[in-house]
Amino acid sequence: MPADLAVIGLGHLGLPLAQAAAAAGIKTLGYDPDPRPAAELAAGRPPVSGSLSASEIRRMLSGGFRPTTDPAELGRVRTAVICAPTPLGPDRRLDLSAVGDAARALAARLRPHTTVLLESAVEPGTTEGYLRPILEEGSGLRAGADFHLAYSPSRLDPGNRAHGQANTPQVIGGLTPACTESAAAFYSRVSDKVVRARGLREAEAVKLLETNFRHVNIALVNEMAVLCHDLGVDLWDVIRCAETKPFGFQAFRPGPGVGGHGHPVGTVGPHRSLPLVELAGQINERMPGYVVQRCATLLNEHGKSARAARILLLGVTYKPDLADQQGSPAPEIARRLMELGASVGYHDPYVTDWRVHDRPVPRADSLYEAAATADLTVLLQHHRTYDLQGLAVKAQIFLDTRGASPAGAAHRL
Known part of the structure; x- marks a missing residue:
């Protein structure tokens, strides 16, 4: 059965997007090469710890969501969103192997006029320099001419009941203006507001900035926690007072570590480093x-x-x-x-x-x-x-x- 959308990767990024799409009435295919997520979802069970509830999955299934491990079905959709994980590798760089595997599975079945979107956390330049060649070589099609290619940084905050897919603005940047508009047409179906970046690299850099912003500010307040303990100062009272400032300050609080799926990126490309981000990572670790x-x-x-x-x-x-x-x-x-x-x-x-x-x-x-x-x-x-x-x-x-x-x-x- 054809679907309007394929979400490739049924982890912490892909599942919420698939849920939002199904709720919006979009016939959604969920593809993952690992048979376990598809089997768990088909049985009405959450495949990822702490993700969706069983009742939410049942609603997705009844709303037209269909999990699969068959890559052949990727050739029957109009929009494909790659939500593959990008963990830190041994070199402290984002590991793109899962993104590459997803792209190759899609490329072999890619049809003209399909819109391909990437939501995984990547360095600026990855969509055009890494993803585009895989899609073009595997399909024989040209990005920007035969199919649309765009990037949109995931902004999911697990457990946040105030901000979900619908009311969190979706940033998008395309290879061409037409690619951007095609991506906007899709995301406007699941998000109340779409924000257009100038291009792919700008959209990719949004994710880089947002993730590094969190880690740097947590590192600052963690450093303050150690200092204030040594000085006998109540840091929580300091934060309580500081956050009354109506401008120029955002409250972060210390803890035993950072956690989460987003990783600080202190090295971009072969020769570009962000010393402040690297230092923040060391402090938090x-x-x-x-x-x-x-x-x-x-x-x-x-x-x-x-x-x-x-x-x-x-x-x-x-x-x-x-x-x-x-x-x-x-x-x-x-x-x-x-x-x-x-x-x-x-x-x-x-x-x-x-x-x-x-x-x-x-x-x-x-x-x-x-x-x-x-x-x-x-x-x-x-x-x-x-x-x-x-x-x-x-x-x-x-x-x-x-x-x-x-x-x-x-x-x-």
């Missing part, structure tokens, strides 16, 4: 170690040693009230504590089984009993179900890395 250092210090101050200490970690996901663990600092913190000889347990209402380097970590069944018996309880993620005042009273020592507990109720990062 040091935060798990700083948390462990604070744990050891607090135990020592109470006459205890990290060796053989019972430590309870609360919240191991990267965002509150979600099951998604992508990039969470919790495994690194747990590993370092274990290396110090501590006995580590955890509690998370969204994670029933947790492993650190293939080693199972015991889950606390009774939260308050576990907090009372642990030598140290550490809040890593503030899920709404946690009564922090009550936990602080029960815990022998309570370290809050999120600044979410009432003032004076716990030790803060």
